[in-house]
Amino acid sequence: MAYQQLFELETYLQAKKVQVEAALAEAVTLEQPASLRQAMEYSLLVGGKRLRPVLCLASCELAGGEPRLALPTACALEMIHTMSLIHDDLPAMDDDDLRRGRPTNHKMFGEAMAILAGDALLCQAFEMVAGRSSGVPAQRLLAVTAELARAAGAPGLVGGQVVDLDSEGKRVPLETLEFIHLHKTAALLEVSVISGALIAGAAEALVADLRRYARNIGLAFQIIDDILDVTADSATLGKTAGKDLLTEKSTYPALLGLEASRRSATQLITAAKAALAPQGEAARPLLALADFITTRNH
């Protein structure tokens, strides 16, 4: 990608991110109980790439929609993502103490509050779409709500997390690993892209192309996450990566090796971009986002 384009993407992402963060900062309007609001906002307003909301806004724009109309849905996507991080970090799940360098929600507010803050964010996500999106035809919002419910629930995030927990400490086949990632990561990225287009009233053919784009970047995203985990671990542990791969929990690098994983991610990104070829110039932000996913280092 040329320097000029990179610069433009940075500007584009930054502008969208600012827009999303302003909307998120105003989203939790709950007054009582203040402790619940605090726990919700602690994890929601912590920053991060805001990749899901930005994908939603960019896809709305590509489909000819006013991104402003997709802003409540963009917030909903970040709420669902945040909720899944809060619940996954719980002692009964991955038992993590730190998230983005700060104490996890349950370390800060206790387990009960962390469970409830997650539940509250999940509910508010649906309220954002169904109750706080003005100017969008009801039929479109209903379709987004249904897609979102599937992506967040048993056929998506939750199902992926169940299989992930069940696979801990086991060597699982590539098929299982793909199931986990398609559900745990790709499903929400897919609805992030699709929802923006649905809100804009995109034609079925465009929605199908965007779905293909989204599935491919979703899987690539997770492979790259796995690669980054491994390379980070190697550096920290000061051991050769190869040895760790044999003993660690199942990841793409562990199952395929580092080089094959990298090739696989690159192929997926290429396929993702090919899906948007019919859109020409208008697809540039989404193409750039696909590149951003491949080249990110955290």
Add this chain to the structure above:
Amino acid sequence: MAYQQLFELETYLQAKKVQVEAALAEAVTLEQPASLRQAMEYSLLVGGKRLRPVLCLASCELAGGEPRLALPTACALEMIHTMSLIHDDLPAMDDDDLRRGRPTNHKMFGEAMAILAGDALLCQAFEMVAGRSSGVPAQRLLAVTAELARAAGAPGLVGGQVVDLDSEGKRVPLETLEFIHLHKTAALLEVSVISGALIAGAAEALVADLRRYARNIGLAFQIIDDILDVTADSATLGKTAGKDLLTEKSTYPALLGLEASRRSATQLITAAKAALAPQGEAARPLLALADFITTRNH
């Protein structure tokens, strides 16, 4: 209530309950992971009064709607209720081992699965309304989704549970107790009644009357729960209820005394029924449900 009417109510409730249970038995269509489906169905299909779905169907009928159209929403209400019981029973919350005489969800499937089964039921509730209700105008379903999200989330169930946990072992003022019950119990009963009417396309005036009915029975329901808890405790402990009242966690009987609590419940039921006076004969099932709530003994 005359014997004839009681008999008819029994028949009515039973018929609606059968309809709801048949729909619930088919609702969880998830195939993989099977363990997640099992955990969801374990708590969802356990039985119970199915009061919330029946209120929804009865209210739809009162507003002139076809109850069949409200069936997915009726299922959604039971999913949200079930999810709140699963999460409330967790060790980090009320730490209960038994629910309706069977091991609680986390005792059966572990904490991680219980948290996830609850999350999955919550998501599927929204999918039922937004994605599986055919024949209902999108605008109505969107309004139901938004009401449901508020009732289940921070402004409803979740907010009530936060204040409830925070009040444990404390003597709280009546105001706090009302906040807990309005949020933890009345909010979901309210949306149970309202949603049926919204699906039927009820006029605003009827929705307002139903809301008044629902708030009153919601609060009465919880006062009667408190009374039953106390009387059951007294019998079990073999102590005078009066002594327990002073030491127990805040309940209506503890704050107002048993007699005043009973009077308060009766007044609320009377007010609930008065709200439906303009509906005449058509309101009979909902009036009978209000009586059912007052006279239940479990």
